[in-house]
Amino acid sequence: MNVLFIGYGRMGGALGDAWIKGGLVQRLSIVDPGLSADAAAGRYTRLHDVPAEQAFELIVLAVKPAYASSALAGLSDRQCSQATVVSVAAGVTEASLSDAVGQRCPVVRAMPNTPVLLGAGCTGLYAGAQFDATRKAVISRLFEAVGAAYWVDEEQQLDAVTAISGSGPAYYHLFSEALADAGVKLGLGAELARNLAAQTAFGAATVQHQAYADFTELRAAVTSPNGTTAAAIEVFESQRKLRELVEQATSAAHRRSMELSKEA
Ligand SMILES: NC(=O)c1ccc[n+]([C@@H]2O[C@H](COP(=O)([O-])OP(=O)(O)OC[C@H]3O[C@@H](n4cnc5c(N)ncnc54)[C@H](OP(=O)(O)O)[C@@H]3O)[C@@H](O)[C@H]2O)c1
Numbered sequence: 001m002n003v004l005f006i007g008y009g010r011m012g013g014a015l016g017d018a019w020i021k022g023g024l025v026q027r028l029s030i031v032d033p034g035l036s037a038d039a040a041a042g043r044y045t046r047l048h049d050v051p052a053e054q055a056f057e058l059i060v061l062a063v064k065p066a067y068a069s070s071a072l073a074g075l076s077d078r079q080c081s082q083a084t085v086v087s088v089a090a091g092v093t094e095a096s097l098s099d100a101v102g103q104r105c106p107v108v109r110a111m112p113n114t115p116v117l118l119g120a121g122c123t124g125l126y127a128g129a130q131f132d133a134t135r136k137a138v139i140s141r142l143f144e145a146v147g148a149a150y151w152v153d154e155e156q157q158l159d160a161v162t163a164i165s166g167s168g169p170a171y172y173h174l175f176s177e178a179l180a181d182a183g184v185k186l187g188l189g190a191e192l193a194r195n196l197a198a199q200t201a202f203g204a205a206t207v208q209h210q211a212y213a214d215f216t217e218l219r220a221a222v223t224s225p226n227g228t229t230a231a232a233i234e235v236f237e238s239q240r241k242l243r244e245l246v247e248q249a250t251s252a253a254h255r256r257s258m259e260l261s262k263e264a
Pocket residue numbers: 006007008009010011012013031032033034035062063064065067070071088089090111112113114
């Protein structure tokens with residue numbers, strides 16, 4: 001597949017490097033004024049500008065949201081002729097991306113999260129109704145190379161994806177921080193408490209991921225009646241306080257995502 005990246009920073013680089021490494025993409029061209037010649041040497045074609053005569057099957061837009069529309073605006077008819085545009089720019093709507101390419105090629109919005117950088121990401125994908133199943137399968141495969149990928153039916157659902165998986169890694173880091181701090185209060189050294197929290201998060205995530213069982217069942221399986229876990233869960237669940245907090249926090253993230261989308 002002949003792929004062009006417009007922007008090759010943290011997110012663009014994570015995707016492009018993974019696709020090349022996984023053999024999903026053979027040719028990769030990059031337009032990014034910030035990319036050093038050394039960083040691109042030998043592996044990619046580094047372009048100063050998008051060559052007007054060249055057609056691409058995939059154009060990945062991975063610049064900051066404020067530059068998204070202007071970065072697409074200069075594409076020629078030839079460049080757009082066979083292309084699908086995939087934008088990872090947070091909050092930039094399909095309508096404004098489609099306008100920026102003059103409605104000449106289909107547009108997909110992707111909302112990845114930071115674990116994509118380690119191949120353990122989670123990406124929400126959206127495309128308009130006219131987007132065909134073959135192209136969808138290709139895009140799914142590309143994002144599955146860096147974790148899991150899920151399509152949403154309505155564009156607005158990407159704001160919910162942002163509130164759950166986009167911002168989600170930080171919620172888990174906060175919980176680990178609180179757990180490690182609690183360990184120190186219980187008399188453990190800071191490093192040990194930190195390692196216990198991190199390894200426990202990893203173990204719990206691995207169980208959730210492998211079993212794909214109901215979360216309530218997984219919790220019940222490790223909660224003996226009247227045991228230590230039950231004592232802690234009773235506190236978390238008292239008046240559903242933790243659940244309410246999670247609802248309020250994710251609502252705040254959802255609201256903010258909608259606001260940013262209007263500003264983008
Ligand atoms: N990082 C994440 O975890 C994450 C998660 C979800 C979505 N995203 C989205 O991914 C996009 C990129 O984020 P990032 O973290 O990868 O940012 P980044 O590291 O700053 O990368 C953006 C790159 O694009 C370059 N660039 C700027 N204007 C350009 C233009 N007109 N044409 C070509 N290249 C241009 C920048 O060069 P200069 O540095 O020289 O300006 C930079 O190298 C954002 O829209 C963000 O919303 C990121």
